[in-house]
Amino acid sequence: MEYNDKQVQIMEMAEILFAEKGFNGTSVRDIAEKASVNLAMISYYFGSKDKLLEALFSYRGESIKLKLESMIENKELGSMEKMNWLIDHYIDKVMSQQCFSRIMAREQVMNHTSAIAGLIFQMKKRNQELISKLIHEGQKKGEFKKSIDVPLMMATLIGTANSMVTTQHYYREINNLQSLTDEEFHKHIRKKLSQHLKKIFKAILTNEE
Amino acid sequence: MEYNDKQVQIMEMAEILFAEKGFNGTSVRDIAEKASVNLAMISYYFGSKDKLLEALFSYRGESIKLKLESMIENKELGSMEKMNWLIDHYIDKVMSQQCFSRIMAREQVMNHTSAIAGLIFQMKKRNQELISKLIHEGQKKGEFKKSIDVPLMMATLIGTANSMVTTQHYYREINNLQSLTDEEFHKHIRKKLSQHLKKIFKAILTNEE
């Protein structure tokens, strides 16, 4: 799907508001004002508020897909290297699309009947399959141990990253990092998160006992 | 704060609806119908819909506080034992109060200006302090290693547990556990989560390198 400038502007302003106040907490008038367009333009371009959210998901979902697959097929990388790459890739995605990550985190908690729930389920399933593939490959090569619970691992990857994104202001306060610029602070979080998750995954994937 | 039967009924039905459809997605009429009370009773007892949510938080927040402190003071347990106890305690709380956990998970993502945000911050800070205390004790005794990022650890504990609660239906489907009763399934998740998190925490707290 292609979107023109005005549509993109509406989606991106809506994204900010949805992240901040929730889908139901944001009115189409809020969105129209923030995007500096007339109220009716939202229905005109997207049909409805619900469809606007769906459009946002398709807009943001677009960018993710491709890189993962080609990385997994790469024969030159070891399984643990791939895993670490995947961790960094995921952190990157979450940190650079924080608003969208928040929306997803919230919508996941919601009722499982909406159109959005279906989209999220698709994404989740895709990722699950890719990671499973990676892990089985690592097990075959003897780099990973035998019994690994993939959904639990994903819960830790996704849950930890989401939790950090949604509570980063606590983190900043507690660690006295107010002197850093936003950019420096985000870089700091990325690095810490990356180290943390890699250590965890190494323990889960290799430590026998 | 003491609540009479009718107030409790309203709060518990509201809890279910908030968890399912979100705070803003739930109308006071929905709540009144589900709780089988007249619409006006909600304002009568709680003042407003916002105050009802606050009441729910105070109602659910009450039960948590005490046990943790006495456990931490216990001199007979090793630091790692305490940590494991804490993990199981937290899993228990999340699994037995799933609706409330969902609400908290969602409200955390929201704007940080509401009255609820303050309550959540308080809870978070309390827990953080207790865990820090536990960890420093373990470090003093030489059971834990030196550099540990407590907020990151909490993000993993809370994030993983939340993620499992909110996506348990995926987990059930993927692992072909539909034949289990709900109770059996929850027991299964608890056990898996417990093993998983204990292994992670052991790795984080003790593995030097």
Added chain:
DNA sequence: GTTTAAATCAAACATTTGTTTAAATTTGCC
């Protein structure tokens, strides 16, 4: 310059929202 379609706008639409009112009913107490 005229024509046709797309874009923009203010206004209005019907619902739904949270809350209040004021009357009716129930309850506990003497």
Added chain:
DNA sequence: GGCAAATTTAAACAAATGTTTGATTTAAAC
């Protein structure tokens, strides 16, 4: 039974909601 307070009710309230309308402006094509 009679009284006062607490509870419950249906109705009404104003404000906010998502969406549509129909007129007006802009842009593009010929």
